C-alpha cells in the first residue's frame with residue numbers, strides 16, 4: 001500500500017507524507033512541529049511512524065518545523081549539501097540583524113575562535129541535555145562532518161553539540177540527479193529553477209508507484225518536464241493568477257521576483273504544461289502552493305481543467321487542490 005498525504009501547501013508552510021509499506025517520509029517540514037503532529041493525526045498519519053524528513057530547499061515555508069520535529073522523533077534530515085549550508089546560515093545569526101551587522105559578528109567570532117585556538121585551552125565538553133543524550137555519537141559525527149566542510153567565515157555559529165540552533169539528530173546529503181533510497185522509497189531529486197541555494201523537486205517511487213513533486217519553480221525547464229514523465233501522481237505548483245498578481249497588493253519588487261524565471265509557476269504556466277508538455281499518465285494531478293493573496297482555488301482549478309479538457313486522453317486525470325490550512329485526504333495506490 002502506497003499513500004500520499006498533503007498536510008499543507010503554500011507560502012505559510014509545506015509538508016507531505018509519502019508512505020510505502022515499510023517506510024514513511026515527510027517531504028518538507030514547513031509547519032511547526034505541534035501543527036504538523038496535529039494535522040498528521042487528523043489525517044490518520046502517525047508522527048512516530050516517520051523515518052526521515054527530506055527538504056526541497058531552505059525557504060522558511062519548507063523548513064520551519066524541521067529542527068523541533070527531527071529532534072522530537074530522533075530521525076534524520078536529508079538535504080543537498082548547499083541547502084543544508086544555506087539553512088544553517090539562515091538560522092545561525094539572529095535574523096533581525098542587518099547583513100552588515102552579521103558580517104561584523106562573523107569577523108568577531110572568527111577572531112575569538114582564533115584567540116581560543118591560539119591559547120589552545122583543553123577544556124572538557126559541555127554536558128548533554130538529558131533526553132537527547134543517547135544521540136550523542138550521531139551528533140558528534142554530524143558536527144565533525146559539518147565542521148570539516150563548512151568554511152569558518154561562512155558559519156558564525158556552526159552547530160555545537162545539542163545546544164546549537166541547527167543541531168539535528170542526523171544529516172544526510174543527496175545530490176540532484178543522483179537517485180537514492182530511504183527504506184522502500186526511491187527518490188530521484190532534480191534541479192528546479194527557483195531563488196534558493198540548490199532547490200530540488202522529486203520523483204518518489206514506492207512499490208512501483210511513481211509520484212512527482214514540484215513546487216517553487218519559476219518555469220518548467222526541459223529537465224523538469226522530462227522528470228515528470230510517466231508519473232502516477234503529479235503534485236505541481238499553481239501559485240498565482242497573473243492578473244491578480246499584477247493588480248494585487250505586493251510591492252513591485254516582490255511581483256518581479258514571483259514572476260521571474262526563479263520565482264513561482266502561474267496558473268497559466270501550469271495550464272500550458274498540462275496542455276502541451278505533460279504526458280497525461282497521472283491518475284491524480286494535485287495543484288499546489290497556491291498563493292493566498294494572488295490566487296483563488298476556483299481560478300487555479302478552472303484554468304487547469306480547461307487545459308486538461310482540451311485533451312481527450314487526459315479526462316481520466318483526477319484534479320485535486322492542496323490547501324494551506326487543511327490537509328488533503330490521503331491518496332492510496
Ligand SMILES: [Zn+2]
Pocket residue numbers: 010011014059061062216289
Ligand atoms: Zn515555498
Ligand SMILES: [Zn+2]
Pocket residue numbers: 057059194196216
Ligand atoms: Zn521557495
